[in-house]
Amino acid sequence: xxxxxxxxxxxxxxxxxxxxxxxxxxxxxxxxxxxxxxxxxxxxxxxxxxxxxxxxxxxxxxxxxxxxxxxxxxxxxxxxxxxxxxxxxxxxxxxxxxxxxxxxxxxxxxxxxxxxxxxxxxxxxxxxxxxxxxxxxxxxxxxxxxxxxxxxxxxxxxxxxxxxxxxxxxxxxxxxxxxxxxxxxxxxxxxxxxxxxxxxxxxxxxxxxxxxxxxxxxxxxxxxxxxxxxxxxxxxxxxxxxxxxxxxxxxxxxxxxxxxxx
Amino acid sequence: xxxxxxxxxxxxxxxxxxxxxxxxxxxxxxxxxxxxxxxxxxxxxxxxxxxxxxxxxxxxxxxxxxxxxxxxxxxxxxxxxxxxxxxxxxxxxxxxxxxxxxxxxxxxxxxxxxxxxxxxxxxxxxxxxxxxxxxxxxxxxxxxxxxxxxxxxxxxxxxxxxxxxxxxxxxxxxxxxxxxxxxxxxxxxxxxxxxxxxxxxxxxxxxxxxxxxxxxxxxxxxxxxxxxxxxxxxxxxxxxxxxxxxxxxxxxxxxxx
Ligand SMILES: Nc1ncnc2c1ncn2[C@@H]1O[C@H](COP(=O)(O)OP(=O)(O)OP(=O)(O)O)[C@@H](O)[C@H]1O
Ligand SMILES: [Mg+2]
Numbered sequence: 001x002x003x004x005x006x007x008x009x010x011x012x013x014x015x016x017x018x019x020x021x022x023x024x025x026x027x028x029x030x031x032x033x034x035x036x037x038x039x040x041x042x043x044x045x046x047x048x049x050x051x052x053x054x055x056x057x058x059x060x061x062x063x064x065x066x067x068x069x070x071x072x073x074x075x076x077x078x079x080x081x082x083x084x085x086x087x088x089x090x091x092x093x094x095x096x097x098x099x100x101x102x103x104x105x106x107x108x109x110x111x112x113x114x115x116x117x118x119x120x121x122x123x124x125x126x127x128x129x130x131x132x133x134x135x136x137x138x139x140x141x142x143x144x145x146x147x148x149x150x151x152x153x154x155x156x157x158x159x160x161x162x163x164x165x166x167x168x169x170x171x172x173x174x175x176x177x178x179x180x181x182x183x184x185x186x187x188x189x190x191x192x193x194x195x196x197x198x199x200x201x202x203x204x205x206x207x208x209x210x211x212x213x214x215x216x217x218x219x220x221x222x223x224x225x226x227x228x229x230x231x232x233x234x235x236x237x238x239x240x241x242x243x244x245x246x247x248x249x250x251x252x253x254x255x256x257x258x259x260x261x262x
Numbered sequence: 263x264x265x266x267x268x269x270x271x272x273x274x275x276x277x278x279x280x281x282x283x284x285x286x287x288x289x290x291x292x293x294x295x296x297x298x299x300x301x302x303x304x305x306x307x308x309x310x311x312x313x314x315x316x317x318x319x320x321x322x323x324x325x326x327x328x329x330x331x332x333x334x335x336x337x338x339x340x341x342x343x344x345x346x347x348x349x350x351x352x353x354x355x356x357x358x359x360x361x362x363x364x365x366x367x368x369x370x371x372x373x374x375x376x377x378x379x380x381x382x383x384x385x386x387x388x389x390x391x392x393x394x395x396x397x398x399x400x401x402x403x404x405x406x407x408x409x410x411x412x413x414x415x416x417x418x419x420x421x422x423x424x425x426x427x428x429x430x431x432x433x434x435x436x437x438x439x440x441x442x443x444x445x446x447x448x449x450x451x452x453x454x455x456x457x458x459x460x461x462x463x464x465x466x467x468x469x470x471x472x473x474x475x476x477x478x479x480x481x482x483x484x485x486x487x488x489x490x491x492x493x494x495x496x497x498x499x500x501x502x503x504x505x506x507x508x509x510x511x512x513x514x515x516x517x518x519x
Contacts, residue, residue, distance in 0.1 A: 060420050080426030090421040094439040094516050103435070104425035135516040148421075155425060 002191040003071075004081075004158045006034040006057065010066030013052050026052045028218040029066060032210065034159075037189040041202035043252060044212030045259035050195040051087065053217070054163050057193060058084050070158065080104055083152030085165040089144045091136035097147050098123065098132040104155035122150035125184065142173040146180065153184065159191045167197070175233065178204055186230050199248050203241060204231065211251045214258035221251045304486035309493070312486030322475060326494060329460055329471040332388065336395020337456045341449055344403030348445075351404070352411020353437050365404050373398030374462045386467040391460065398459035399452045406452075410444045411437050443510060443517040450506040457499060 013027040027049040034040050044050050055061040057068050059078035068075040075082070083104075091100050098119050105115040123132055126146040136144055145165050152160060162181075166174045182205055185192060196202050202209045203225055211221040227240060235241055269277070286306055292298045293305035304312065316322035351358040373394050384390040414437045422436045464473025472491050479487035511518055 058420075058424055060423065078420070078423035080424070082424060084421070084424040086417060086421065088417055090417045092418060092421075092436070092439070094442075094514070103422070103427075107426045107431050107435075137516065151425065161424075 001189050002036040002158050004036055004191075005071055006032075006159060006191060006193075007069045008032040008034075008053070008057065008066070009069070011053065011056055011063045011068060012065040013049065013056065013061065014064050025216040027056075027063075028216045030217070030219055032219060032222075034191055034193065036191055038208060039185055039192045039194065039206045041206035041209045042193065042195045042212060043197070043199065043202045043209055043248065044217060045214050045252065045256040046197070047215050047259055048212045048255070049215060049217030050212060051163055054084070054161050054193060054195055057159070058082050058161050060084075080108070080155045081158045082161055083155050083157035083159070084161040085145065085148045085152055085163065087164045087167055089136070089141070089148070089168075091139075091144055091147055091151070093136050096133050096135060097128055097139070100136070100147055101150045101154050103151060108155075118154050119150075122154045125153075126150040126180065140173075142169050142177060145169065145177065149181070149184075153188075153190075157190070159193065162192065162194045164195050164197065166201070174201070179233065181205065182229075182231060199245055199252065200236060203227070203244050203248070204233075204236060209248060211248065212255070214255045220255065221248075223248065223251075300485065301483060302485065304484075304489055308486045309489045312484060313490035313494075316475070316487055316490060320475075325471050325475050326498075329464065329473070330498065332391045332463070332471065333395060333453070333456050333460045335388075336392040336460070337399055337449075337453050339392065340396045340400040340403055340452075340456075344400045345407050345445060345449075348404045348407025349411045349433070349438060349441065351408035352414070352441070353433050358408060358412070361404070362408070365401050365408075369401035369405055371397070371401075373459045377463060377466050381467050386469075391463050391468070391471075394459050394463040395456050399456050402452050402455070403448065406448045407441070407445050410441045410448065414440050443514040446506065446510050446513070450503060450510075453502060453506070454499060457495060461495065 009031055010029045011027060011031075012025075012029045014023045014025045017023045030053065032040075042050050042053070052061060056063050057075065059075050059082065062076075070081065091097075092103065095103065098116075101119040101122055102115045105118055110118075123129055126149060128143065128147060128150065131139065131143065136147070139147065149162075149165065166177045169177060178201060185205075192206075194202070194205060207225050207229075209221075209223045209225060210219055211223070212218065213220045223244070225244060227235060227238075227244075289303075290306050293300065293303055293308075300308065313322075347361070351361055376397055377390075377394060380390045380393050384393055418440060419432055419436055422432055427435060460471070461473040461476070464471040465477050468474040468477075472495060476488050476491045479485075479491070
């Protein structure tokens with residue numbers, strides 16, 4: 001259960017240009033407040049600055065202007081209170097599944113028995129039982145991302161930052177992963193910032209969807225999802241779901257077109 | 263044959279051994295037929311006979327041992343200092359900025375050109391031999407290890423940061439393990455080069471070692487002994503290469519899946 005409020009205030013990011021090219025403005029001043037335990041999906045066309053925003057919250061990148069605060073405390077560097085799952089596969093190839101999951105716990109210096117107990121719990125919750133001693137190379141893409149999720153969760157972060165974690169997976173695996181994530185969120189109620197291209201995915205998971213404009217990104221719409229939890233896949237066929245989907249598609253169509261023309 | 267399709271272990275052994283057989287056959291044909299006179303090139307059987315007498319009558323095993331000691335000794339000293347320095351340079355850019363220009367310069371200095379100077383400084387004893395190997399391998403190790411460590415996948419470093427790692431943890435738990443297999447591969451290559459330096463060092467001002475024996479044999483125009491010496495070096499290289507590869511597979515099973 002998360003307790004801290006995340007505040008993104010006037011966060012702007014421009015990347016310095018190279019050679020003759022001028023600087024790239026990736027993110028216009030952006031404001032977003034996320035209450036403890038909220039599941040916010042960030043939806044936007046490619047290149048609109050979603051990863052940039054998430055990286056700034058993680059502390060992996062610094063805003064050109066503005067600030068990110070967690071319960072009033074400024075975020076200036078990455079830390080274990082903001083766990084992240086990346087778009088690409090980032091398991092440590094030299095560590096087994098169980099060792100990957102224990103990485104953060106070891107860094108914190110927890111006693112070995114406790115590390116093993118926590119790792120074991122998340123191995124079970126992410127359905128990786130039987131694969132504890134496999135190397136990442138021996139896992140399918142879906143399993144790798146489940147392990148990455150377990151690795152982030154094992155650290156018990158305040159906020160979970162998910163940057164298109166299922167983007168590279170096939171449709172069926174993706175739906176299973178969504179259900180798994182939903183189950184975990186319903187049980188733990190951790191604050192989640194979830195970046196995606198996929199409207200269905202955003203509605204199915206989040207209780208709030210933030211739509212970003214084409215680059216330079218800014219928040220174009222902030223829509224509550226009026227569907228109750230616990231949710232399951234049958235939700236995707238309800239009229240409420242369809243109405244919301246139509247609305248978000250309208251919001252995002254123009255942006256995708258703009259992004260494609262740019 | 264299709265590009266990049268692996269061969270079975272059996273076929274690999276047969277093909278690899280096949281070339282050796284062919285090589286010896288051509289060598290035998292050239293010498294036994296009298297096409298190349300023994301003064302220039304001994305035949306395979308005479309080479310073996312020369313080798314046998316070297317080992318049994320002239321204590322060549324001792325020469326082999328001392329040469330191995332020199333190569334491995336100089337190489338280990340170079341690795342023991344060069345690997346940590348290279349890792350630090352790869353990980354910390356100010357350290358790299360400080361050492362890199364000098365190391366890049368020094369690695370083009372030919373180790374063999376230092377031999378006269380080293381004899382002046384260190385005499386003709388073991389210190390001089392070890393120094394030649396050291397100079398020849400140290401700068402290569404440093405520059406290549408720095409490059410490997412500097413090439414650590416940034417997304418893995420960032421993942422470690424979000425899991426709570428700090429500079430120390432990044433170095434110890436990300437940069438070093440991710441660089442380790444390639445560093446071992448580099449050491450394997452550099453050990454191969456170290457062999458060429460040691461022979462040169464032994465050609466000048468040495469009283470023992472494989473290189474010294476080859477030099478002596480030249481005086482006697484004994485091409486059998488010379489070739490046997492060269493073959494021994496090749497065999498030792500083959501064995502160390504094999505050991506290195508086996509060690510790599512044992513140490514880094516994750517890298518060779
Ligand atoms: N390190 C960088 N240097 C220069 N420009 C960058 C850098 N990182 C991102 N950008 C630019 O900032 C913009 C936003 O990038 P970002 O990765 O945040 O987009 P995104 O919304 O995550 O896209 P996608 O959905 O394709 O992942 C892009 O136009 C990109 O070219
Ligand atoms: Mg992105």
